[in-house]
Amino acid sequence: MNTLRTVTVTRYLQPLREGGSLPALAEADDGFKYVVKFKGSGHGVKTLIAELLGGEIARALGLKVPELVFAELDEDFGRTEGDEEIQDLLKASQGLNLGLHFLSGAFTYDPAVTTLDPLLASKIIWLDGLITNVDRSYRNTNMLSWNKELWLIDHGAGLYFHYSWDGIAPNPAATMPYIKNHVLLSQATQMEEADRICSALLTENKLQEIVQLIPDEWLSWDLRDETPDQLRAVYFQFLSQRMNFSKQFIKEVQDATKTLV
Known part of the structure; x- marks a missing residue:
């Protein structure tokens, strides 16, 4: 059975303020950058479920979708973040989140x-x-x-x-x-x-x-x-x-x- 890779988010780079879910560009321990969708935002895990199922169904149909990964946030991540809204979001998102491989220059x-x-x-x-x-x-x-x-x-x-x-x-x-x-x-x-x-x-x-x-x-x-x-x-x-x-x-x-x- 296919599965998604799991990466650990190591560096929060910048928020992407499109829409209400406040995703972010972040770097992971595999050296790649990802657009991370957080379970602590908006509609929470249900948004991540729709993102996961929609993306992988699209891939099964032969459509191009950036690689999806499970993005792990540990409890210490984001404590130094100065923006209180973002810090609260990261605190509420400990555990598994969802990342999309960042397509640089797209x-x-x-x-x-x-x-x-x-x-x-x-x-x-x-x-x-x-x-x-x-x-x-x-x-x-x-x-x-x-x-x-x-x-x-x-x-x-x-x-x-x-x-x-x-x-x-x-x-x-x-x-x-x-x-x-x-x-x-x-x-x-x-x-x-x-x-x-x-x-x-x-x-x-x-x-x-x-x-x-x-x-x-x-x-x-x-x-x-x-x-x-x-x-x-x-x-x-x-x-x-x-x-x-x-x-x-x-x-x-x-x-x-x-x-x-």
Whole structure:
């Protein structure tokens, strides 16, 4: 079974103040730099779970995603940080966090400058439909151009059912009204082909393997009685069942495309 590498964060370099989760650029004991998402911020571990599952599903579909690693913070880390907000964040994030390999020199994808291959654009929208990712818009594309290739980042806004989950099985047939704001909507003209390819790649075994990556440490939720294995099963069931409704979100994409001026 595949797993993620675990690194220890050794140096906090700078906060990245995009959005509300306050990620940071940091250096780890392997000598590389990472964009670290902290479990002590915003929606906590649920954002990290969505980031982990979204990123690794994208990788399974052949899309480019920076390497994800578990980023360990020990209890002494950040005590010398002068910013009180950041110090509180680091204190609340002891243990396992999530890091994305920093793509030095990358720049934000601009659809006005670069047009994607229609199949690639369609695969990305298929991914976002599957994980119910509401955050890949013109305002915030969450895609980078690096070494003349497109890289996907920041899937923390996906799987939003878990933010209001009340123990009832989430609806795998949930609609995606936000798809009309997707930055790649006009370019995604091969959705049926994307569905055929992505459905073949994302087998139940592969999906189960990805869900099993979620650490127990991220699955001990306040006010929930489920075990980590039971919570993993919720994610697996939602994603595997949602694949059965892929024709539905394909139609949503096609209907939204007709409204474009």
